[in-house]
Amino acid sequence: MSTANQGSPETATQVQEMFGEIAKRYDFLNAVLSLGIDKTWRKDAVNAVSEKNPKTLLDVATGTADLAIELKKSNAHYKVIGVDFAEPMLAIGRKKAAKQNLDVRLEQGDGLNLAFPDASFDALTIAYGLRNFSNYQAGLNEFYRVLKPGGRLVILEFPPPPKGLFGQFFRFYFLNILPFLGGFISGKQKAYEYLPTSVLNFPSPDVLATMMKEAGFDKIRYKLQTFGVSAIHVGDKI
Ligand SMILES: C[S@@+](CC[C@H](N)C(=O)[O-])C[C@H]1O[C@@H](n2cnc3c(N)ncnc32)[C@H](O)[C@@H]1O
Numbered sequence: 512m513s514t515a516n517q518g519s520p521e522t523a524t525q526v527q528e529m530f531g532e533i534a535k536r537y538d539f540l541n542a543v544l545s546l547g548i549d550k551t552w553r554k555d556a557v558n559a560v561s562e563k564n565p566k567t568l569l570d571v572a573t574g575t576a577d578l579a580i581e582l583k584k585s586n587a588h589y590k591v592i593g594v595d596f597a598e599p600m601l602a603i604g605r606k607k608a609a610k611q612n613l614d615v616r617l618e619q620g621d622g623l624n625l626a627f628p629d630a631s632f633d634a635l636t637i638a639y640g641l642r643n644f645s646n647y648q649a650g651l652n653e654f655y656r657v658l659k660p661g662g663r664l665v666i667l668e669f670p671p672p673p674k675g676l677f678g679q680f681f682r683f684y685f686l687n688i689l690p691f692l693g694g695f696i697s698g699k700q701k702a703y704e705y706l707p708t709s710v711l712n713f714p715s716p717d718v719l720a721t722m723m724k725e726a727g728f729d730k731i732r733y734k735l736q737t738f739g740v741s742a743i744h745v746g747d748k749i
Contacts, residue, residue: 572640
């Protein structure tokens, strides 16, 4: 396995500060930069979770809680907890949940060292968070630890752009247009230069599937979303 799979080259503190700084503009920029398609990607994650009929759900790197909120909206009986280490992102998530009268618990915490006992959750989700971890494998191992036997892991992430014409176009958008637009709108150019770097460093879908297997997951499968811009990986703890 190449060293590129070790984790984000940024330190955890740098990543935490960066998301803290862009928190106020994060939702707006997400909608603009993904042209709103991110909603359909999260919907796939909600559907994959619902197949397991879970009671307790943990959304790691929950950010402004979009996926945690969608999970709760999909089934009022779900007990949903969201964890993120950037408090300003959580503060926005709490306001959004309160506005919709949704009981979603949002707590500050590190995805690499979750403050929950072994076998606590029926489902664990992470949307566009894993590529920011300083060690991807350690993150997957930690997710396995807190899942109950029979529990399900669902990962949404941006894989490195595929080969071919679309991949080339996407690489250009990602490396040139997106950092400019993101930097211009947020005023935080560095954060949006970091985004393509973190995506290009992230393992391919096949390698991520192998890493999930290494963590102990079974029945691993993945699907590319929107021509491979995003990918959903699903694995179960036996
Ligand atoms: C791109 S945002 C994704 C937020 C949200 N899941 C979404 O789909 O919009 C990445 C989030 O991961 C969080 N994050 C990165 N590394 C983390 C870690 N080790 N522990 C907890 N949160 C982390 C960041 O603070 C940020 O809020």
